[in-house]
Amino acid sequence: MKKLHVALGERSYPIYIGSGLVDDGALLCRHIQGREVLVVTNETIAPLYLDRLQNSLSSGLSLTKLDSLILPDGEIHKNLDTLKLIYDHLLKNRHSRSTTLVALGGGVIGDMTGFAAATYQRGVNFVQVPTTLLSQVDSSVGGKTGVNHPLGKNMIGAFYQPVAVIADMGTLKTLPDREYRAGVAEVVKYGLIADPGFYVWLKEHVSDINGRDERVLMAMVERSCRNKADVVARDERESNIRAILNLGHTFGHAIETTEQYCGLLHGEAVAVGMLMAADLSSRLGWISASEVEDLRHLLLSLGLPTTVPAVMNSKAFLAAMSLDKKVADGVVRLVLLRALGDAVVTGDYAGAQLQETLDAFCP
Amino acid sequence: MKKLHVALGERSYPIYIGSGLVDDGALLCRHIQGREVLVVTNETIAPLYLDRLQNSLSSGLSLTKLDSLILPDGEIHKNLDTLKLIYDHLLKNRHSRSTTLVALGGGVIGDMTGFAAATYQRGVNFVQVPTTLLSQVDSSVGGKTGVNHPLGKNMIGAFYQPVAVIADMGTLKTLPDREYRAGVAEVVKYGLIADPGFYVWLKEHVSDINGRDERVLMAMVERSCRNKADVVARDERESNIRAILNLGHTFGHAIETTEQYCGLLHGEAVAVGMLMAADLSSRLGWISASEVEDLRHLLLSLGLPTTVPAVMNSKAFLAAMSLDKKVADGVVRLVLLRALGDAVVTGDYAGAQLQETLDAFCP
16 A cells, blocks of 8 residues: 655645555544544445445444435536535434545545535535546545536535545446546646656556556556645645646536536546647647647547547637636636646637637537 | 734735725725626615625726626525525626625625635635624624525535625614614623623613714724634634634524524524523523623613524424534533633533523523
């Protein structure tokens, strides 16, 4: 097992990466402070891991409450109505301010459970037990929580840190292929934004990554979390540098919003978005056309999409982008690449250049 | 104009107390950082002050958006559904992360607008312009924001500080008598919990308080805010000492919840609750029966209720109290009085003594 540290002063917390951690009662219980627990999960994950997690929790602690809530699965349910189900459950079962919420699932469960924890009685503890690659390398680390609004993704939320993240490599074995690949997209992101050596490593390990080799999984998750923790520690509330973690996300969110979260998965949309960001960067003369092709090739070899869904056109794409949180005084600030491995947040591009990228990608 | 300072490190902010501040464009605009503003108010306050506030804002700033949202009035609307109206408005009108929300109204508007600000795009700036005595002396200061749930008051919320509080004494002139008196209850609270000299001062100024003498209003609001700011600066997130600000509130919330926020006003319920806390304190031998009578007399002379509504019985009262946020491991922690002017948070009372107080007050 590896242990990383997210350095955020009094809000610091550990990330554990290993195999079989869902069954590690001693590890889990070390991070439960009160005597009440609510495990929030979804209908896909519950049959696989809920009993095991609850057994681990009850083995190590004398709890007065050990409840579970099973939500419907999918990004389409990441909204205020589903969030309300968590509040209702907590209040009907009289959970106090000393309760701990445990998020068992992917990014949707983690984001919603984290936001419920941030806002139930103005804040209770929560533990992330991410079961997808995407949530292990990205959404469970860094404290971004929230839900979507019909008019935009993650528009309602809070910065709220977990007390621990427990990433069990075993859960990646049961992950559907498409979801696994969507997680790999966020892994590629870390190479692109700040870790050129990791980008090269990924190109060299495509076949082991696609085969979910456990040793390679561990290394990949650890290096991703280390990258993310470093950025978050430098800028918890995304005042500046943290925004580079959004490489491909403004483009990607526009796709997700237009498809109403029923088309490409988040990671898939980010894969397309990263390629669009690379394309725009090359139009600015920052990277070469061959580097864009290099990235396209890597994404394709990892089974990721590289084209915009047929329902989009460039006008709708631009309108959806302008709803993004990173708009400041009317200009959409984008994460672009000065090199493969060096990202920057900027509003300093011509509208015509963005239009060229949109025209090149939209059907 | 008086200026107080709430000392919370990087989250510090000023409180301004004076006359005609709604029309002070220069003062208001100093606390707007971006170029977008949404004023949230209610249908009672809007006809009185919305135009004046908007004129002040537009006189001093070149804003790209100056929107307003008028919500229905009353505690019954302080819920997730009304909160959603704020999110909808912000998104439909494309407010960015650099927008500022201005809460123009009483505690309900301030709590909901503050929570919307805490959670819109994971946090935007907000300014409190409290127009009721209760919100000026209590709810606008200290960063408690949130909404009610059918099963409990303020169960969903966040600690989130405004960038400024602007309290215009002029707005107290238009306040209905009952609401004014409800605010006076929270003023009495500061005397009871930590400021015995203020308690004596209040007894000496009953007639000026009832007459809303402007000089006395200024002094009363300033001393109340100073007391609150001191406590909040010592314990922002209510880990310990801040809980004394809840004197009378556990009893009061039980009344409000049972009446479904349609009976006594919050401050009125707190008045009854403070007297019940004093009664229990005297049963513990901490204060004398004559001190309880002294408080009852003061509350009555200020036009405040001192009896529990006829719909309550002691069993329902106890059940409603046990839902309070201040429950720890099954024990309701209460704010009780060691003396008039010295409060303590404690679970150290016998259930039978609490029962005696409930029986004495419930019809």
